[in-house]
Amino acid sequence: MRICILAEGSYPYVVGGVSSWIQMLMTGLPEYEFIVYAIGAEAKDRGKFKYKLPENCLGVEETFLDEILSLRAAQMREGILTGEDQQTLYELVRGKRDVPLVRLAEIFRYGRWSSPLAVFMSSDFFDIIVRVYRESYNNLPFTDFFWTMRSMLLPLFFLLQQKLPEADVYHSVATGYCGVIGGMAATVCQKPFIITEHGIYSREREAEIIKSDWAKTDFKGVWIRYFYYLARLSYQTAGRLYTLFEHNGQIAADLGCAPEKIRIVPNGVHMERFAHIPPLTDHGGPIRIGAVVRVVPIKDILTLLRAFAIVKRTLPDAQLVIMGGLEEDPDYVAVCHRTVRMLGLEDVTFTGSVPVAEYLPQMDIMVLSSISEGQPLAVLEGFSAHRPYVTTDVGCCRELIYGDSTDTCGTAGAVVAPMDYEAMAHEIVRLARSYELRREMAAVGFARTKARYTYAQFIDAYRAAYETAVKEGAHGGRRI
Structure with a gap:
């Protein structure tokens, strides 16, 4: 069986999160062949893979949004669209x-078209x-409206015209552009198409757009509605939507996915990677707080730094170690360093990407400050290393910390509202003051992960998902 993974803004250019998930998926299913269709932001990343491709990955086909948007305009053509074509594009x-x-x-x-710009630069489409x-x-x-439409639609029009790799199953790891073109490939080739949503892509784009400088204020709503629209098109064509926890599944249903398509498959973690790490000890030294996180806006490092500033008032010898890539958004990294200086903080270390399993034994408390998440592997890895977590109330974090209605393990840390650095600081200090509390919470997190979130469980679920997809066949209409 050959599976085409469609990824946008993640694998193989970005470390962590969805990218790590894709690498784990391919590595865990050596009996299948994989090929990756990757949509990146900037062509400067071409060939700069952050992962060694597994032997069963046949390769990566790369497309970059900045190259699409820099295409030169073709000569305007008239009368190239039928009335039905025009009505479809109008809608x-x-x-x-x-x-x-x-x-x-x-x-x-x-x-069909000699140039990927042909439709967009036609008089018919201009009239629309x-x-x-x-x-x-x-x-x-x-x-401004015209150039906004160009920025939104030109990548979609370009990608819809590409010939995607042949595969037995198309598997998109988000909605957005890769969700639509995955559905397109499955429609054209009459092959099954499935989606895995880690976070809710359209909601993540909404949060990004609201904060962005690149989207003009008057057009932020236009962009947001567009990404919700792409999500609905993706859901429409998928045979199954796999999401990480029930709340995300409910959100997807509210956004237009048929409930009968939705299945829950949690993330899984290689607990054996952390088997060498002993339970917490009462070492008597400074409390060391860790965060395994890419230094990018959606992870909200600024809230973490502000919380740490408050922690230092009570625990002046506390240390903060931020373990994660610094390459993705250099401007944001610079803002974080300025914030450290502005707050007069000491004992803050940005390590960059490091072997997490080597650093976790040095940590007493782990923190996740994100404003959006799905089911973060970093939390499961921390639990596997016998460390308690303070997280924001995003994605599946509440369920990971407190369990669901069928879980009797107990409490594995604390959950606070996103961006509430005072509450975050309070919970960090509460855990820091009690070794017994940290030890008990860490034991709960370890037990919960072992029972529900192992790598073997995750791989078995996706092996079954692919077999089911092939058995059930294609969804989405007639062959083109």
């Missing part, structure tokens, strides 16, 4: 009624943009 731009992906497959089928503008956005500058 797509308008974003109020979902279009069947099979119709987009017909419009953008491989080889003008129509939507007059109906809904005529209070905004038309030039």
